[in-house]
Amino acid sequence: MLIAEAVTSIFSYSFLVRAFVVGTLVSLCASLLGVSLVLKRYSMIGDGLSHVGFSALAVASALSLAPLAVAIPVVLLASFVLLRLDNKKLMGDSAIAVISSAALAIGVLCVSLSGTNTDLESYMFGSIMAISDADAYLSIALSVILLAGYVLFYNRIFAVTFDESFSRATGIRTNFFNTLIAVLTAITVVLGMRMMGALLISSLIIFPCLCARKLCSSFKAVCICSGLISVLCFFVGMVASYVLGTPTGASIVAVNVIALVLSCLVGWGVRNVKGAHQG
């Protein structure tokens, strides 16, 4: 009853409804992209991008520019750079760490020099109040494009994720798809950052795929399961944060952690039962 009441009262606030719609779509996009990123060992790119995004938002706010208009191009640029770095395998992981922390430092300096410290926390840890109407429309439009693109290119994304050499040899433009994934991740990270916060957004990308991997054995099942888990965790986290008065981003991540632990247990249990049957 308490939950039903909470849900009804959430939907009576228009800014919460807006946050809800944007959050659901962003979670779904992030979890699908996450499948490719995690399986290709590119998880750190999402993390690096969110730090760059934080810095871009901070600079935008210091110069009083529109946040998304600054953050999206900057993060897109960063996604190209990070992908190149990782492809070269030339200290790829340390390069990402360097860019991450450098961007974070620039962001913090900008916020502190511009005089107001109040925004800092909302950028780092997210705030559902930060989503304006314009942000919401942009998020919805981009999410729909992303989901359509993912479905349309699904088979090619699978091939490129599973085996890049084979895909390239069979004439798939792997560079195009790698760049596409990086670009889409960049956009998703920026869209989700306002709500989840720069430090927490990458969890939306990583957790659902890790959960789904414990439970499913085919790529299609992992994609679908990952999307479902992501949306479910978002929903539960959002309601919990409303009921308990906890920060939204952190609550959603906490629910994701619980989901991961549960998935590990279920996966372990299923394997044991299977093993016992076969043995």
Add this chain to the structure above:
Amino acid sequence: MSLIKCENLSLAYDSAVVAKNINFEISRGDYLCIVGENGSGKSTLIKTILGLKKPHDGQVIFDTDSDACAIGYMPQQTEVQKDFPASVFEVVLSGRLNSCRFRPFFSKNDKITAMHNMRLMGVDSLKNKSFQELSGGQQQRVLLARALCATNTKGLLLLDEPMTGLDPHATADMHKLISDINRRLNITVIMVSHDIHAAVNYSTHILHMVGENPFFGTTDEYRETEQGREFLCAWGCKH
């Protein structure tokens, strides 16, 4: 008309030339084994034939028949694949992508071809199994079925050390399977191999990559050369 002809090919790896004067020509139905020491440019040659790398010098000429461009490639396995959640059917079906061109999804025909190739490789019973749960030998059979999906009888199968990491039993199995594909389906095979004895047993042609002076000829010719005898003996003594 030969299926592939390499003329005065030089290969470079990170701008250092690793192989020179590669000249060979293979016809439909041949089984070419590429042997040589580590770093002699075997994998680079495969990538050059696939068009993934530009030759340093010289050229690779393909048969003008467009079907001949259907190359089924079996690369070496990567770290990513070892714990990748994908069903066997998904992996094999992805070999049909080159026939999709601009279609986003697979047709019924693609699925039938995938099933057919899985039966040929004896992995049809594993259809819904997860790729990561298979044994090394089964995984290689699945990847071979995928490579078959990407080619046809007029095409070519390019295999990059398909026996890596297999136990002796699975290795023998794999050799027999590849030989069957070559003889029964009449598909041209180019294989990079470390196992010179098996190469000599199964292949029709050998390309031995050594620096400036690679050998190319039929397997029988190879046995008679000093290079061949030395290499065979070196292997015999070591193993």
